[in-house]
Amino acid sequence: MNFVVPDFAPAVTELFVAGMSLVILLLTVFMRESARNIGYVLTQLTLIVAALLTIFTMDGQVRVTLSDMYVDDLMGDVLKILICFSVITALIYGRGYAADRGFDRPEYHLLALFSTLGMMVMVTANHFLSLYIGLEMLSLSLYGLVAFDRDSARSTEAAMKYFILGALASGLLLYGMSMVYGATGNLSLSGVAQAIYNQAAVYDGVSSKTVLMFGLVFIVAGLAFKLGVVPFHMWVPDVYHGAPTSVTLMIGTAPKLAAFAMAMRLLVGGLFDLAEHWQTMLMLMAVGSLVLGNIAAIAQTNLKRMLAYSGISHMGFLLLGLLSGVVEGDRFNALNAYTSSMFYAIAYVVMSLASFGIIILLSRSGFEAENIDDLKGLNKRSSWFAAMMMIIMFSMAGIPFFIGFFAKLSVLQSLVAADMVWLAVLAVMMSLVGAFYYLRVVKVMYFDEPVDTAPIHAASDIRVLLSANCLAIAFLGLLPQQLIDLCQLALVASFQG
Amino acid sequence: MEFKTFVFYLLATVMVFAALRVVTVRNPVHAALFLVLTFFNAAGIWLLLQAEFLAIVLVMVYVGAVMVLFLFVVMMLDINIDRLREGFWSYLPVGAVVGVIMLAEMVLVLSGPYFGLDAMPEPPAAQAGYSNTRELGRVLYTEYVYPFELASLVLLVAMVAAVALTLRKRTGSRHLDPAQQIAVKRADRIALVSMPAEKE
Numbered sequence: 001m002n003f004v005v006p007d008f009a010p011a012v013t014e015l016f017v018a019g020m021s022l023v024i025l026l027l028t029v030f031m032r033e034s035a036r037n038i039g040y041v042l043t044q045l046t047l048i049v050a051a052l053l054t055i056f057t058m059d060g061q062v063r064v065t066l067s068d069m070y071v072d073d074l075m076g077d078v079l080k081i082l083i084c085f086s087v088i089t090a091l092i093y094g095r096g097y098a099a100d101r102g103f104d105r106p107e108y109h110l111l112a113l114f115s116t117l118g119m120m121v122m123v124t125a126n127h128f129l130s131l132y133i134g135l136e137m138l139s140l141s142l143y144g145l146v147a148f149d150r151d152s153a154r155s156t157e158a159a160m161k162y163f164i165l166g167a168l169a170s171g172l173l174l175y176g177m178s179m180v181y182g183a184t185g186n187l188s189l190s191g192v193a194q195a196i197y198n199q200a201a202v203y204d205g206v207s208s209k210t211v212l213m214f215g216l217v218f219i220v221a222g223l224a225f226k227l228g229v230v231p232f233h234m235w236v237p238d239v240y241h242g243a244p245t246s247v248t249l250m251i252g253t254a255p256k257l258a259a260f261a262m263a264m265r266l267l268v269g270g271l272f273d274l275a276e277h278w279q280t281m282l283m284l285m286a287v288g289s290l291v292l293g294n295i296a297a298i299a300q301t302n303l304k305r306m307l308a309y310s311g312i313s314h315m316g317f318l319l320l321g322l323l324s325g326v327v328e329g330d331r332f333n334a335l336n337a338y339t340s341s342m343f344y345a346i347a348y349v350v351m352s353l354a355s356f357g358i359i360i361l362l363s364r365s366g367f368e369a370e371n372i373d374d375l376k377g378l379n380k381r382s383s384w385f386a387a388m389m390m391i392i393m394f395s396m397a398g399i400p401f402f403i404g405f406f407a408k409l410s411v412l413q414s415l416v417a418a419d420m421v422w423l424a425v426l427a428v429m430m431s432l433v434g435a436f437y438y439l440r441v442v443k444v445m446y447f448d449e450p451v452d453t454a455p456i457h458a459a460s461d462i463r464v465l466l467s468a469n470c471l472a473i474a475f476l477g478l479l480p481q482q483l484i485d486l487c488q489l490a491l492v493a494s495f496q497g
Numbered sequence: 498m499e500f501k502t503f504v505f506y507l508l509a510t511v512m513v514f515a516a517l518r519v520v521t522v523r524n525p526v527h528a529a530l531f532l533v534l535t536f537f538n539a540a541g542i543w544l545l546l547q548a549e550f551l552a553i554v555l556v557m558v559y560v561g562a563v564m565v566l567f568l569f570v571v572m573m574l575d576i577n578i579d580r581l582r583e584g585f586w587s588y589l590p591v592g593a594v595v596g597v598i599m600l601a602e603m604v605l606v607l608s609g610p611y612f613g614l615d616a617m618p619e620p621p622a623a624q625a626g627y628s629n630t631r632e633l634g635r636v637l638y639t640e641y642v643y644p645f646e647l648a649s650l651v652l653l654v655a656m657v658a659a660v661a662l663t664l665r666k667r668t669g670s671r672h673l674d675p676a677q678q679i680a681v682k683r684a685d686r687i688a689l690v691s692m693p694a695e696k697e
């Protein structure tokens with residue numbers, strides 16, 4: 001019984017967020033109704049301090065602590081910072097929306113904070129257990145948030161669907177993990193990787209490989225559900241549509257970064273020696289997502305549903321990056337591929353934040369600007385925000401010199417380098433199909449007469465932040481190299497080899 | 498047949514039977530009671546696997562607490578069972594096909610040589626005086642303290658979400674707050690209005 005107290009220093013951000021969430025919970029319980037702003041302010045402060053803490057403790061070293069369950073590396077740090085900023089932005093955008101509809105209670109912000117904690121745990125997980133628990137914390141908070149507008153039947157229905165399908169996906173993931181545990185006798189991701197490597201080296205390992213493959217299928221299925229790719233995409237449109245827009249904003253942004261990190265940790269960190277197998281699975285899912293996402297989005301009249309389907313196709317693109325890493329056992333392209341995938345995830349989150357931000361900006365109490373028709377003639381109502389929306393749509397469609405273009409370009413480059421030209425051609429064709437519905441939004445804004453002529457009511461903080469967000473899309477499109485380099489640096493420092 | 502094998506098959510048979518009854522029985526209270534039986538037999542199988550602590554926890558937590566709560570809910574709520582079963586027969590063919598395919602696939606994988614007794618040898622027998630409970634307790638608060646604490650936060654999240662979703666001030670109820678009644682002042686009830694005297 002010799003137990004060494006683990007080194008808590010690398011996990012300081014998570015500890016801080018966990019502690020603050022408890023403090024906020026206790027404070028807001030004893031606060032009067034009138035002081036409900038405290039919850040919001042403290043949540044934002046916590047997130048800002050968490051981001052700063054991560055920035056100041058960031059270095060290129062890989063530290064594993066808490067009995068191998070926690071890993072502090074550069075990829076985790078970068079993603080944690082981005083997650084914090086994404087949640088901060090989402091909360092600022094959603095605040096007025098939530099207040100108008102009367103659900104800006106302290107619990108709302110608190111659940112957002114807990115979901116951030118869950119994402120941080122996922123991003124830094126080095127063990128099946130911590131990964132799974134982080135995922136559950138994220139999912140549970142999101143189920144609660146989706147149902148938060150409890151008098152709306154649509155939002156309750158969305159929460160129910162999300163909950164049941166999410167529970168099923170967690171079950172699949174756990175079943176897969178238990179199989180991998182059975183085959184390798186390890187729960188820690190680095191341990192699993194080592195065990196698979198050893199087995200392959202010592203004997204041909206047919207028996208345990210089948211068990212591993214059996215587990216891998218279930219793990220990939222659970223992962224696909226969290227990313228929302230075909231054929232596990234059914235929940236995405238309904239949940240995006242049914243949830244209050246401020247919550248959709250939270251579901252559609254930061255969790256995608258966490259899901260990317262989870263894919264990296266599980267597939268690249270743990271099961272890298274099975275790459276040829278999971279790459280085939282990802283390829284099928286990516287093709288399905290690209291085709292279904294883009295074609296189904298054309299038929300949508302609801303902006304939130306359209307963005308949901310477009311999100312499915314974007315996640316397909318992200319998978320394209322992940323699956324081009326290993327070519328016939330050769331890893332020359334791995335760094336390129338995973339860098340492009342990470343860059344794509346970040347670019348998507350920035351664009352997604354802005355697009356849902358516009359929907360929130362145009363909504364007001366008692367009115368949801370969620371149909372494409374509600375954007376008609378936006379240019380006449382506010383030429384500035386019409387221009388901003390145009391930037392977002394151009395970027396999502398992949399028109400040059402916006403960030404979305406470079407994200408798509410880097411994924412395509414990696415595909416071509418991996419000799420998967422047909423996939424690249426398919427991806428480009430599907431992006432062309434996608435360009436149709438993005439450009440339709442632009443056409444509606446500039447060439448149609450406004451139906452709704454009410455002036456835009458929005459707090460100045462939303463206006464400024466949203467403009468900054470959209471300009472960031474344009475700016476990062478002009479200078480994408482720094483961000484790509486950062487992703488590359490993070491991945492090199494985190495997964496040597 | 499060895500006695501242990503006999504016990505295993507007995508427990509497994511009762512468990513499968515009870516689990517089937519959970520979904521087929523008409524009365525929800527009976528279904529809940531069959532679920533209790535299922536849990537109880539699962540606990541027995543865990544005992545056979547020398548996981549005595551988990552077996553006892555299963556009985557105490559699931560049978561003792563969760564299912565009793567469940568029974569309360571089932572009895573308090575007036576559930577219209579016929580409405581719940583409306584789509585049962587129309588969904589049955591699809592459900593049965595999916596179930597049979599899944600079963601067949603899993604049998605194919607699991608019955609192969611990969612999951613046999615050769616591939617998964619029995620772990621060495623524990624020494625005398627080995628305590629499952631002590632071992633669990635030892636790692637739970639040391640090696641596994643991180644997921645353990647996080648799990649407590651997950652439960653807290655569930656609690657916060659449940660309270661946030663269900664707690665609401667009901668309007669129109671005749672509930673009176675005694676503290677407010679006692680704290681009432683004369684000025685709250687009587688307003689003295691000075692009016693000019695009326696002359697005839």
